[in-house]
Every structure is written in structure tokens, then in C-alpha cells.
Amino acid sequence: MEQFAPVKRSKDGQPVRYLIVDDSVFARKNLARMVESFGGHLAGEAGDGLTAITEYDRTHPDIVLMDITMPQMEGIEAAERIVQAHPDARIVMVSSVGYQENIVAALQRGARHFVQKPVKPEVLYEVIKYVLGEDGSVTNAAGAGA
């Protein structure tokens, strides 16, 4: 998999911590590989929206990558509940169902961005940098800020 210039947390230079939520183990593993290629660290995984909420409370990740269509509780509702409890939560919806209503609903309920599957690593990388804003910094291989 292509390697990207690592994106670190600005405040302490540590790897960005991700919570990946998808009912497909295969999709979670693929996303985990991608965020590791961005220099990130997998803080937790969940296979449905309800588990995502408890995993968020447990791990306090920097970014959540959240599928929409899932059993038990769908991703948009889970995102809304997480943001209600943690207004600073950065949630990026990652779904194959990318029609406008879904995107608008997700953004209105607290998600920061939307990425359509199949995920292109270079697209997700740019979205993560955008969502982190000043709280993230791109470093070169030696770890210096860029």
C-alpha cells in the first residue's frame, strides 16, 4: 500500500488515534491499513453504532471513521449521539451509499465529512488532514513538521 507523509497530532506529535466503525471486518481491516499508512494508530473498532458509542467513551479517539448502514444502530444516529455527548468529536462518514440526503443528514447531525466507498487512500488522507485542521500536522519521515 502507498505510504503517505505521516499526519501527527500537533499538540504532542503523537500518532492520530482512530476509531473505525463498520459492520464488515474486511472493511475495517482495509481502513486500518490505510490509516496506518498515514502514520495513524488504531484506538478501537466497532461493528455497529451502539458499540461505537461505548468504544468512543472508552478510547476518546481523535477521528472516527463511521459506516452508515449497520445492524442495531446505523452510523448517522451513532454519530449524532457521540457528538451530543462529545461536541468536539471528529466523525467522518465512510459509506457506499453517498446520495445527497444521506450526506446532508450526516453533516446536520454532527459528522464533519463524508467519503464514499470504495475508499481511495489519497482521498481519505486529504479528508483527514482537512478534518484535523490545526490539530494535525504533516511530518516528514524524520518527524519534523512540514
Add this chain to the structure above:
Amino acid sequence: MKMELIQPFINSADAVLAQGLQCSTAIGSLSMEEEAYRRKGVAAMVWVTGDIEGRIIIDLDPETAVRVAGKMAGAELPESDLLVKETACELANQIIGNAITALNDQGFHFRVHPPVMHTSEEGIKSSEDTEALVMCFETPVGSVFMNIALRYNRKRHADSAAAGHA
């Protein structure tokens, strides 16, 4: 079943397979079936409800699923039943999700249900108004079958039309 319903699924399957496998695909065969669908390998099924109702099945043999998974992950993966099933489900999820997105942009509204494995040896019977279209996508790593049985939800369609003219 009208072509306007089918074409987005063909386009989506072609795009998802081409991107995931980094290759071009070709439609190898195409047929309409009214008999019960018998799966050819590992089959993931997704139901849609709303203005259009029905189900779509993505079906591939286990060896092809492992090769597809490896291509999509960018790494060789050890074969397992879980990997094979997950690959079928994720392919179904992506193909159907992208097709539904295109149909939604045309004004159709749906709910997409999570993929479930179709494990029956008996097959799923189509009905008069949900005859199934079966097509085979030939890829360098093997064949991927897609079975589509969809119909307009006449009541929802009529309600929408009435609301639109009110």
C-alpha cells in the same frame, strides 16, 4: 424490470470491480431467470425497500473471493471462510450502495439493508413481477455474478406522484 433500474447496478459493479481490482472488466453473460436462483459460490444478498423494492445478490466462488480480497486490500490474505464471506458482503455493499446513490439522484428513495449471506441450496424464487436478471462480470481474478430482482413499489410510486401533483 426496466433498464433504468438495472443500468446503475451494471455501471456500479463495473466501477467498483475496476477500482478494487485495478483492471477492466467485461460482461460475460446476461440472462433473465424466473426459476429459483441457485448460488454459484458464496452469495451476499442485499434487500432494498422504498420506491423500488427487491434484492440484489453478489455471488462468487471462494477462490475468486480470496483473490478479490487480496487485490482490494493490496496484500495477499490467508484464505478463511470469514474472509470469503466478508469479501462477498463488502463487494455487495459497495456495488449496491453506489447504484442506489445513482438511483437516488434520479428521484427514487430507498432504504438499503445490511448484506446477509444467502446460504440456501434451494435458491430464491423470482416472481412474475420480480424476474431476475443474472449477469456475469469476467475479471482477471475470476467471475463475479450479480443477480438483480427489483420492482417498482406501485403504492409508493403512486403516492409520490400524487404528492407531486398536489
